Amino acid sequence: MSGRLQSKNVLVTGGNSGIGRSIVETFVGQGATVSFTGRDQATIDEVAAAVGEQGQGIRADVSDIASHKAVVDQAVDRFGKLDVFVANAGIAEIRPFVETDEALYDRLMDINVKGLFFGVQSAVKQMNDGGSIVLVGSVVSVKGFPGYSAYSATKGAVRTLARVLAAELAERNIRVNVLSPGPIDTPIIGRQGLDRGVMEENFVPMVPLKRLGRAEEMANLALFLASDESSYITGADLHADGGIGQV
Numbered sequence: 001m002s003g004r005l006q007s008k009n010v011l012v013t014g015g016n017s018g019i020g021r022s023i024v025e026t027f028v029g030q031g032a033t034v035s036f037t038g039r040d041q042a043t044i045d046e047v048a049a050a051v052g053e054q055g056q057g058i059r060a061d062v063s064d065i066a067s068h069k070a071v072v073d074q075a076v077d078r079f080g081k082l083d084v085f086v087a088n089a090g091i092a093e094i095r096p097f098v099e100t101d102e103a104l105y106d107r108l109m110d111i112n113v114k115g116l117f118f119g120v121q122s123a124v125k126q127m128n129d130g131g132s133i134v135l136v137g138s139v140v141s142v143k144g145f146p147g148y149s150a151y152s153a154t155k156g157a158v159r160t161l162a163r164v165l166a167a168e169l170a171e172r173n174i175r176v177n178v179l180s181p182g183p184i185d186t187p188i189i190g191r192q193g194l195d196r197g198v199m200e201e202n203f204v205p206m207v208p209l210k211r212l213g214r215a216e217e218m219a220n221l222a223l224f225l226a227s228d229e230s231s232y233i234t235g236a237d238l239h240a241d242g243g244i245g246q247v
Helices: 018-029 041-054 067-079 102-125 149-172 196-206 215-226
Strands: 009-012 033-038 055-059 082-087 127-136 175-181 237-240
Touching: 009 018, 009 067, 018 033, 018 041, 018 082, 018 215, 033 041, 033 067, 041 055, 055 067, 067 082, 067 102, 082 102, 082 215, 102 127, 102 149, 127 149, 127 215, 149 175, 175 215, 215 237
Parallel strands: 009 033, 009 082, 033 055, 082 127, 127 175, 175 237
Antiparallel strands: none
16 A cells, blocks of 8 residues: 555554544555554544554553553554654543633643653654654634633643754654644534534634534644655644634
8 A cells, every 4th residue: 555654653642533533544544554542442442443454552541651651662563663643632621710620720731731741752762763743732722712721721832842842853853743623523522511513503603614624634634744745844833723713
């Protein structure tokens, strides 16, 4: 099989559902070997069955810092040193600022920032020079939505971290970029305590393109950032948000 990621070895966190699953399936379809993590064994097994021998699922929680080295080692043992790392795993919870407690704040920071930070650190140590790192951010890093204070803080941190990593890793020709989705129709909607109808009612009127985004649209942009087609792009924040944060 030939493709835009032919012979590339990839690790994707949170690859068992939503945007992450679409990234895994798209990358495998473009010739990559892909290891991916998730917390739910049933959906991990489902994705692993779908992608076949070019993929492997690893049960792991990115908030468990000690697990990152083991995950990277397992990916490298199976397919070789990494060429691409996609830090996709994350959670979103809606709560008014004055009602946000320490437990919620810590949960979001542990997964979205601390987990991402140390996941990238482990991946870089086993990455080939000339590799690509894609951090999944969000439009909330540039636009304020009520109820998303702690979540927005985590995604702002991701965007800032990308600039520093791009500067530090340039000597190895490793590129670091952010993919920032807007409102996307994925299972995370339900985990935010919303249903699809409420999501459409609240966000679609604000989106210039007047619809929710699709996971495969995010995967296509991740593919661009992971491939040699974006070889002169680093430190960038590419928004796939239907224009909600741009217009």
